[in-house]
Amino acid sequence: DIQMTQSPSSVSASVGDRVTITCRASQGISSWLAWYQQKPGKAPKLLIYAASSLQSGVPSRFSGSGSGTDFTLTISSLQPEDFATYYCQQANSFPLFTFGPGTKVDIK
Amino acid sequence: QLQLQESGPGLVKPSETLSLTCTVSGGSISSSSYYWGWIRQPPGKGLEWIGSIYYSGSTYYNPSLKSRVTISVDTSKNQFSLKLSSVTAADTAVYYCARVVVVPAATDYWGQGTLVTVSS
Numbered sequence: 222d223i224q225m226t227q228s229p230s231s232v233s234a235s236v237g238d239r240v241t242i243t244c245r246a247s248q249g250i251s252s253w254l255a256w257y258q259q260k261p262g263k264a265p266k267l268l269i270y271a272a273s274s275l276q277s278g279v280p281s282r283f284s285g286s287g288s289g290t291d292f293t294l295t296i297s298s299l300q301p302e303d304f305a306t307y308y309c310q311q312a313n314s315f316p317l318f319t320f321g322p323g324t325k326v327d328i329k
Numbered sequence: 330q331l332q333l334q335e336s337g338p339g340l341v342k343p344s345e346t347l348s349l350t351c352t353v354s355g356g357s358i359s360s361s362s363y364y365w366g367w368i369r370q371p372p373g374k375g376l377e378w379i380g381s382i383y384y385s386g387s388t389y390y391n392p393s394l395k396s397r398v399t400i401s402v403d404t405s406k407n408q409f410s411l412k413l414s415s416v417t418a419a420d421t422a423v424y425y426c427a428r429v430v431v432v433p434a435a436t437d438y439w440g441q442g443t444l445v446t447v448s449s
Contacts, residue, residue, distance in 0.1 A: 253434060255434075255435045257436075259376075264441060267435055267437050270433045270435035271435075276435075276437070308375065315429075316381040316383075316429060317378060317390075318366075318378045320375060320376040320378065322375050323376075
């Protein structure tokens with residue numbers, strides 16, 4: 222089974238900050254990685270697919286990069302609506318998936 | 330606009346079977362472009378993929394839950410369903426249904442989620 226880790230587990234940041242979240246897979250997954258944003262009481266929302274492709278309607282301040290085992294999600298200028306928990310998800314074992322444990326972004 | 334809606338009991342007794350249905354509206358469940366999945370999230374914890382189904386009925390289960398999970402599809406009703414047997418308190422969670430796009434293997438639409446509590 223492919224295991225996913227994320228770092229940090231939480232980050233405190235201010236509006237306008239650049240935030241980077243890292244996701245690592247236990248084995249190579251090519252570019253089969255997605256990122257999701259989840260706000261309290263809501264379903265996750267797809268932000269990035271195929272490691273670096275922006276989902277339609279998602280602001281361009283979100284970007285993804287990486288391949289193989291190491292991936293990053295970057296928010297270039299944090300906005301108030303971006304405070305949430307972010308999950309990576311490997312799709313190499315499609316149609317089964319594994320999520321990372323999540324990274325909570327909160328207000329400094 | 331595609332919508333997914335989970336339905337089923339919010340309270341299940343230990344050792345019994347949890348049953349949920351996801352109704353898809355605004356699109357066909359029988360498209361070759363999609364799989365359909367169930368995901369759960371215990372209170373305050375992360376996301377766990379339970380399993381996936383194709384409109385043809387092909388199923389794929391998380392190995393950690395495989396012995397207790399059954400996912401089925403009813404294309405005539407545009408629905409798919411989850412059954413989880415022999416539940417314990419550890420199965421208490423918000424259960425989501427979702428659509429998976431084959432290319433690029435991402436989950437683009439989710440239901441709102443339904444809390445299922447396992448308690449006597």
